[in-house]
Amino acid sequence: MRIHTALILMMSFFVATGDSLADTDSALMKASQKETAGFVDDLRAIVNIDSGTGYAPGLAQVEAFLVRHLKKLGAQVSTIEAKAKPDVCVESKPSVGRTVVGTLHGNGSLNIMLMIHYDTVFEPGEAAKRPFRVEESKAFGPGVADAKGGALLILHALDIARRRGFKEYHTLTVLFNPDEEKSSLGSREIIKDLASRQDVVLIYEPPKAEEQVTIATNGIAWVHLDVQGAGAHAGLNPEKGRNALVELAHQITQLKDLGNSSIGTTVNWTFLETDNKERVNKIPGQACAIADMRLADSNEIERVQQDATRISQQKLIPDTQVSVTVESRRTPFKKNPDTDRLASLAAKIFSELGKKIEPVAMRYSTDASFAFNPVGGKPAVLDGMGIVGDEIHTPGEWADLNSIPSRLYLTVRMLEILAK
Template sequence: MLADILADTEEMVRCESPSSDAAALARSADVVARLGTRRLGAEPERLGIHLRWRLGAEPSRVLLLGHHDTVWPLGSLATHPCTVDGTVDGGVLRGPGCFDMKAGLALAFHVAAGRSGVTLLVTGDEELGSPGSRELIEEEARAAEVALVLEASAPGGALKTERKGVSVYEVEVTGRAAHAGLEPERGHNATVELAHQVLAIAALADAERGTTVTPTLMSAGTARNTVSAKGFVAVDVRVRTASEQDRVDVAMRALRPVVPGTRLDVRGGPNRPPLAASASVGLFTRAARIAAELGQPPLAGVAVGGGSDGNLTAGVGTPTLDGLGAVGGGAHADDEHVLVGELVPRAALLSALLDELLAAPTKTAPAAGSPRP
């Protein structure tokens, strides 16, 4: 099994798949479809860059969820080649996207093979916030009893039992240009206005509630000797609760200009709802017990700030357990890696968890697209 999981992971990693490159994503979808067909014995439904397998004749009860897009640009393999260092059992697999999350996809193929009542959904735009797949993910989640997300684990193999909600904004300032030396008083300075807004935006954070509001990308002006007529700042918001997400959203939309003659345009809003601990507690308790029965080290669950498609499945009321993919580290970074020796134990945990979930009495799940009670 290990050799096959490694081979599949390496084949996917060697097909680069940056989220913003349509041609690269199409090539990657072809590779993922081919590998999945080989392991699952069935071809997927092709939904653009997204792939869906419905396994078996019985209604789907478990949603396995992953993505094949990465943050790495084309050409990254030249500087970050796909390699396995050390012995196979104790080695380290490296390469762009290996940890986040192509090894997780390889695990999904191997644990889902031969099962019935499972839907495997692999999307191609998760790293962008799932703009084109959100509706599809939510539809599948509503139709399932549980969702298992094959995203990379937290440090030490911990599962992700709570995720912050994510909001993203763009604030554009429009002023009026003027010569900075001859007649600056005729201008309406977008840079100064942007400075006021950045301070006001940052002040919306609330450390006690775990809310971060972070101005990130920023630009203003066109020339050193010109009062700037345009300014822009991007804002990243992370929250633990829906009420905090709403509070920040109202405050962002209530921003008003300070410098006379300038104008604000606030775009964006909530992108992913929080994945609350209550959505994962039952599944985590079950997974921790199974890990102990398998003789594996105690399984930990942690809260993380990053969002995933698990936020979307939990957001429609489906019990969700995240971080079930590869054990390793360095997601999105130069040291991205997978611990090879942890792949088979992870597959064993996933397989046993699926066995138990599929053996449980069937509950009535809402039809796809209908709201949960």
């Protein structure tokens, strides 16, 4: 019995190995190469529209572009307003823009979602300052790789698949959200809800190299530190004040080592403000700070909360109140067998092109956090399916136009194989 099983396993191994040496689907490769010119035209069009998180006019323009293209694919399209409360402490604006959801119905049984954000980290005016340009095979411009190139990979791959008569899915859902660069506060619930109904979710953040896909990302939390003291005039009655800023400074100093680099947890204090906006002659009565926390292990939220609560009880200024709260913003997208299987499939498809795929874990965090089910089960999630690029969030951001055909090929083949 045991020998029999081993034999079957060995046989299936040989079959799998044989499959992985399959020839290129040359019709698909040709279609993907032909698609590149139109892809680049579309990329120029949407990179030249400013769509920084919170910039409603530009987000609306890109949204209209995406809706138009989804309708051309035959999708039913709905848009949902990204409403979210502004963050405590930080004077940030609430989420604006709309999440775009397109749905196609086929005649198979697989439910699959392709998703990416269409906001960028750049301020209005950036696209005029440095519009889309191409140097050799590299394209530059705000959001060119992160993630406007990713959005177009979804649309153009689906157009190729449509022309090949691809219908072997039950539902094919496309989601574009407008606020990923600020933790998807107004779109995370829709992502979680739609993802939970899928068998597979593919995410189109940019990989750094052609042969990469992303199989894990860190989580993000914010450590909120709030101090309540008492305001006073610095000249008239400073003795009546309880300086919240001084207490905050003391707390930050003693809470500076909450991280644990051996398991991938970093905690960095990056932001502070007081109720004293413009005047120098007032002792602030309120102060708050936020630390950016990155984590690979969800248990670290509780550990940091406990350590911070204990340490913060040592106060410098009497009669002040200090509170520390760790807020989970994105749970880690952990390494898991379902994702590994999708990465192996990607590798098999790339082998048809004589290329390799290397699964990578990223230090940053993406919407994979909200699509991924941390307790296991559906859906299987794979990230890093976008256009190849690097130096994201900087003026040097670039996308590799040479990566377009192979990346289109990867998505179309993946859809067709998964749906079988």
